[in-house]
Amino acid sequence: MTAPVSNTEAVRAQVLPLALQCLPYREIARRLQLSPGVVSTTIYRLRKAGQLPPAPPQVQQGSIGQRLLEEIKAAGGTGLSRRVVIDRAGAQAQAVRRALRHLLKYGLIRREPDGLLLAADAERLPAEPETLGERRAADGPLANVVSYALTLVQAGSPNRATLFLMRAAERIDGGREPRAPEAVNLLALADLIRFGEGRTYSGKIERIAIEGSDA
Structure with missing residues (x-):
């Protein structure tokens, strides 16, 4: 039986070390016999208090953002122009631009000085001049x-x-x-x-x- 809903310092002290191990909320709840809702609320407040790092950026499975991220990752160090990404997305340009802004905001992709988009961890190939x-x-x-x-x-x-x-x-x-x-x-x-x-x-x-x- 799970403990009653609360968010005391004792609960925070129990949740914190498990959250630092990046365990799923449900696993933390199971180990501490708490409800998943209490764990979620506690972790939110620990993050707000600076005791836990911010939540990692996520891209919803099957979303335009996920498709764009995979496309840009596949380009590797050659990168892709914003226009090419919009053309290939198979979605309305406005929705694609919104998804790109999200990916840029959360550091999942980056924009090079020449405008090409690369995955955050991709090494840029040397920009060779046109012969x-x-x-x-x-x-x-x-x-x-x-x-x-x-x-x-x-x-x-x-x-x-x-x-x-x-x-x-x-x-x-x-x-x-x-x-x-x-x-x-x-x-x-x-x-x-x-x-x-x-x-x-x-x-x-x-x-x-x-x-x-x-x-």
């Missing part, structure tokens, strides 16, 4: 852009290829909404390369990109 060859390839036909990116992959520079494609997509887009089909296809290719599938699907991606250029 003359990349600039010329990005200004050429879409098939040349794809071919140049795959050449970089085959040369052992997948991160460079990903960055090149992201820059090429932004150049094609020119800030338009909705995104140009060609830019969307280049970002899809960047995703495949990021996940190590650039070689496997190279033929398929070339067809998609060329079809996109005719749209």
